[in-house]
Amino acid sequence: MKAELSTVTPNADIAKTAATTAAGNREALEPSNPVAVFGHDEPLALDAGIDLSPLQIAYNTYGTLNADRSNAILVCHALTGDHYAASRSPVTGRPGWWSSIIGPGKPIDTDKYFVICSNVIGGCLGSTGPASINPETGEPYGLDLPVITIRDMVRAQAMLVKRLGIDTLFAVIGGSMGGMQVLQWTVSYPDKVFAALPIATGARHSAQNIAFHEVGRQAVMADPDWHGGRYFAMGKRPVKGLAVARMTAHVTYLSEMALHRKFGRNLQDRESFGFGFDADFQIESYLRHQGMTFVDRFDANSYLYMTRAMDYFDIAADFGGSLARAFQGSKTRFCLVSFSSDWLFPTEENRAVVHALNAAAASVSFVEIETDRGHDAFLLEEPNFFAAIGGFVSSAARARGLSS
Amino acid sequence: MTLSADTRTGGPTATSDTVAAIPAGIRVDLEVIADLVEPQSRVLDIGCGDGALLSLLQSRRRVDGRGIELSQAGVNECVARGLSVIQGDADRDLVHYPDDTFDYVILSQTIQATRNPKVVMSELLRIGRRAIVSFPNFGHWSIRYALGLRGRMPVTRNLTHSWYETPNIHFCTIRDFVELAGELGATVETAIALNATGQKMGMKMPWWFWNLFGEQAVFVLRR
Incomplete structure (x- = not known):
């Protein structure tokens, strides 16, 4: 059974408005991949206390759903990720962000499993987010979109999964903010997740992580081109602020060792200091490049919404402060993975989840991968990491009776 | 607690203590442990290494098995072969498990490497209905010989580390272990001693004989 069965065309109104709107992120308004649209009869009940409709979810699928509909794996993307997990992104032209992990014969084997990856709501790459058109005003939502939580993202994914005709997911897998979604899935829909693979994540966002996000948001909001979030209407985009936000965040994705190994104190295209404030050092030049390429593919308001969703995340808080209670009676098979040099979601944050699952x-399985590549390691080729994913997924498949 | 021969089970009568090669493949104490575990029970293997015992228990006893292992390499190997294992420390991480979580908690050849064996033992008895513990017997004649007559810290086939690099910081003899079980108020359900050839020693043998000729011991305890 092919995924095309479930493909739907975008809501006609949204498509029409999109075509007549010059400003805005093209991918946000005219996604070049399947979308699922939920009308006023199927609103998304947000944690903010508002029903969001209509709702559009952009997604990609890889592999084939089996006759029992029992081989579906949902892959959840990170903060600035997208649903192009294993296919070329039309925005960047680059291969999927997990192409090394998802594909025929790879640790998440698309010859065996049906892989779904959707753009989170609040995002800007095809699912309803602040750059989408507010049907009430005909203008982009901007800050009129209610604040979105990780639980809201997961609720929307559950609507998509149901729309695709799948009752129970064989596995939910993701890193960082994607890992938060994985954990939320196991808590919100414990009977619908057979196996869960949360990677480089935590059950809550730490004070330090909230602090870094706040720096990023303040950079966006301090940009005069932000215009209180209404920059599309003014024909502007707060690219400088968003680039600074990305530069700060990018440092937190690496490690001191990796930075030292890659750049050291090397100078960029010069023999000696320029005695000015150009990018003398390679690391400065690198960060500026990271910032400038990021603004081409990401919406500034969406960055505010995504970071906020992570900040609000705290599973234990929903269970009287007890993380163990959140997982009580869980039948899901868990495997957590952390990376030794990750200081954004250090091993201890991951281990706290393991201890709650033990309690x-x-x-539960738990692997710490030795690497100096920091948080970003979950997106990179790490043989031990791949072996852990492959081993966990295949043993879960055997337990699920999926082995062929 | 008194120790009587009737608390022990064992194999055939003692064989002579000839030094024969232990069959290659699975460690003998793992075979013995596998025979002690009821099919389809819930098992936690503490210090599970590369997962040899868990694999054996899953294939032979169809258990719901979990493991804890200190070394990252061991955990990676276990998870890659599909075992449910976490990277953790017996001294630190057992506290997170609720009472009576498992039918068996197994500590095979690990107790001598823990910082606080008594605390670890009481945690075993708390989270498991039964605890299975195997350990090298430091009362074995070859060890007494090395220390007593040669005046050297023993390095044997099963205890291969020199004193300055051994992870084994809390050795005990069979009699020491039995005394600890008594202090913890535990009942010895089964006790097995293995001689140098890896065979079970006769249950009719007195404790002093086990303590002298048993190279390893396997105990099943309950609260």
């Missing part, structure tokens, strides 16, 4: 007597 709930859940089935």
Whole structure:
């Protein structure tokens, strides 16, 4: 059974408005991939207390759904990721962000599993977010979109999964903010997740992480071109602020060792200091490049919404402060993975989840991968990491009776 | 607690203590442990290494098995072969498990490497209905010989580390272990001693004989 069965065309109104709107992110308004649209009869009940409709979810699928509909894996993307997990992004022209992990014969084998990856709501690459058109005003939502939480993102994914005709997911897998979604899935829909693979993540966002996000948001909002979030109407985009936000965040994705190994104190295209404030050092030049390429593909308001969603995330808080209670009675098989040099979601944050799962007597594996590549390691080729994913997924498949 | 022969089970009568090669493949104490575990039970293997025992228990006893292992390499190997294993420390991480979570908690050849064996033992008895513990017997004649007559810290086939590099910081003899079980108020359900050839020693043998000729011991305890 092919995924095309479930493909729907975008809501006609949204498509029409999109075509007549010059400003805005093209991919946000005219996604070049399947979208699922939920009308006023199927609103998304947000944690903010508002029903969001209409709702559009952009997604990609890889592989084939089996006759029992039992081989579906949902892959959840990170903060600035997208649903092009294993296919070329039309925005950047680059291969999928997990092409090394998802594909025929790879750790997440598309010859065996049906992989779904959707753009989170609040995002800017095809799913409803602040750059989408508010049907009430005909203008982009901007800050009129209610604040979105990780739980809201997961609720929207559950609507998509149901729309695709799938009752129970064989696995939910993701890193960083994607890992938060994985954990939320196991708590919100414990009976619908057979196996869960949260990677480089935590059950809550730490004070330090909130601090870095706040620096990023303040950079966006301090840009005069931000215009209180209404920059599309003014024909502007706060690219400088967003670039600074990205530069700060990017440092947190690496490690001191990796920075030292890659750049050291090397100078950029010069023999000696320029005695000015150009990018003398290679690391400065690198960060500026990271910032400038990011603004081409990401919407500034969406960055505010995504970071906020992570900041609000705290599973234990929903269970009287007890993380173990959140997982009580869970039948899901868990495997957590952390990276030794990750200081954004250090091993201890991941281990706290493991301990809660132990306390709930859940089935859990936990691997710490030795690497100097920091948080970003979950997007990179790490043989031990791939072996862990492959081993966990295939043993879960055997338990699920999926082995062929 | 008194120790009587009737608390022990064992194999055939003692064989002579000839030094024969232990069959290659699975460690003998793992075979013995696998025979002690009821099919389809819930098992936690503490210090599970590369997962040899868990694999054996899953294939032979169809258990719901979990493991804890200190070394990253061991955990990676276990998870890659599909075992449910976490990277962790017996001294630190057992506290997170609720009471009576498992039918068996197994500590095979690990107790001598823990910082606080008594605390670890009481955690075992708390989170498992039964604890299975195997350990090298430091009362074995070859060890007494090395220390007593040669005046050297023993390095044997099963205890291969020199004193300055050994992870084994809390050795005990069979009699020491039995005394600890008594202090913890645990009942010895089964006790097995293995001689140098890896065979079970006769259950009719007195404790002093086990303590002298048993190279390894496997105990099943319950609260």
